[in-house]
Amino acid sequence: MTVFTRTSRRSLDVGPRRLRRLPDYIKTPEYTAFELVPHGPLIGAEIRGVDLREPLTEDVRKQLDDALLEWKVIFFRDQPVTSEQQRDFARNWGGLEVNPYLKQGETPEVVRFEKGPDSPGRENVWHTDVTWREEPALGTVLRAVEIPEAGGDTMFADMAAAYDGLPAKVRARVDELAAVHDFAWAARHAMSKEAYEKRKAEFPPVVHPLVRVHPVTGRRSLYLNEVFIESIPGLEQDEAEDLLSVLFAQTRVPEFQMRFRWEVDSVVFWDNRAVQHYGVNDYYPNRRVVERVSILGDRPYGPYNVPAGREFDADAAEPAGAGAAAGGAGR
Ligand SMILES: O=C(O)CCC(=O)C(=O)O
Numbered sequence: 001m002t003v004f005t006r007t008s009r010r011s012l013d014v015g016p017r018r019l020r021r022l023p024d025y026i027k028t029p030e031y032t033a034f035e036l037v038p039h040g041p042l043i044g045a046e047i048r049g050v051d052l053r054e055p056l057t058e059d060v061r062k063q064l065d066d067a068l069l070e071w072k073v074i075f076f077r078d079q080p081v082t083s084e085q086q087r088d089f090a091r092n093w094g095g096l097e098v099n100p101y102l103k104q105g106e107t108p109e110v111v112r113f114e115k116g117p118d119s120p121g122r123e124n125v126w127h128t129d130v131t132w133r134e135e136p137a138l139g140t141v142l143r144a145v146e147i148p149e150a151g152g153d154t155m156f157a158d159m160a161a162a163y164d165g166l167p168a169k170v171r172a173r174v175d176e177l178a179a180v181h182d183f184a185w186a187a188r189h190a191m192s193k194e195a196y197e198k199r200k201a202e203f204p205p206v207v208h209p210l211v212r213v214h215p216v217t218g219r220r221s222l223y224l225n226e227v228f229i230e231s232i233p234g235l236e237q238d239e240a241e242d243l244l245s246v247l248f249a250q251t252r253v254p255e256f257q258m259r260f261r262w263e264v265d266s267v268v269f270w271d272n273r274a275v276q277h278y279g280v281n282d283y284y285p286n287r288r289v290v291e292r293v294s295i296l297g298d299r300p301y302g303p304y305n306v307p308a309g310r311e312f313d314a315d316a317a318e319p320a321g322a323g324a325a326a327g328g329a330g331r
């Protein structure tokens with residue numbers, strides 16, 4: 001009798017995935033100030049009944065913040081806002097970034113991504129925005145100005161679910177590790193050695209944890225960037241690449257993702273502390289114009305260096321001393 005002996009390194013991980021939007025110790029918020037329509041069971045929700053041209057009441061702002069923490073990506077349709085109104089909306093969450101390398105729109109703090117035959121989109125790589133900064137953006141508000149007839153979607157991946165989905169042994173390992181994020185390294189192939197050194201001096205590499213503890217919810221998520229992560233301190237480069245490929249594969253699990261179909265005047269707000277995103281480039285050479293406002297964030301920390309006063313007490317469901325509201329995941 002012939003015995004079939006082919007071996008495979010593949011391991012099948014099929015069946016239902018246990019997905020949760022918030023850590024178990026935070027009660028699911030109730031939304032009374034607007035209608036919230038889930039895009040999928042895990043990540044992404046449409047907010048209806050808020051006019052972004054108007055200043056937000058504190059109640060609406062607070063509930064939008066809860067929705068952002070719970071759903072990680074919230075979006076609005078049919079919002080004919082100006083760049084200034086988009087900027088003013090984002091200001092409800094803090095100061096705004098000015099990006100030294102991206103082209104500004106008519107309004108300072110508004111970056112305009114204008115893509116077309118001579119300016120192809122290059123955001124089709126999984127990334128978290130501006131992790132080459134010591135304090136990367138808290139979140140981003142992106143608005144569609146001109147959208148191709150088909151294509152040009154943006155994808156998002158829930159990095160807390162990606163972390164939860166790892167085997168316990170891998171989670172324990174990455175909890176202790178950090179990564180070097182280098183702005184210059186990502187562009188090294190496209191520039192001379194001198195230009196590379198100059199840029200590196202301007203923006204020295206920064207070290208961020210591989211697992212970020214969310215400053216409001218205390219939840220752990222994989223903190224990745226396929227563009228800027230250069231190495232993992234303490235690991236040989238081969239070993240680091242092997243580990244990174246396991247982590248990067250988590251981003252590609254469909255259950256952790258959402259895919260957003262744009263319309264003109266759609267506005268998307270994502271929690272840059274908890275998701276990665278990917279600008280699908282299937283529309284070239286058609287035109288696509290979006291405007292972006294990024295909100296200043298704080299320095300990421302991992303399970304190994306939670307600052308004093310930010311230890312998360314799961315029983316009390318709030319970071320010690322931070323005054324976040326229990327149950328509402330408030331801030
Ligand atoms: O245009 C997109 O779909 C995403 C662009 C992007 O990466 C960003 O706005 O940070």
Ligand SMILES: [Fe+2]
Pocket residue numbers: 123127128129277
């Ligand atoms: Fe981005």
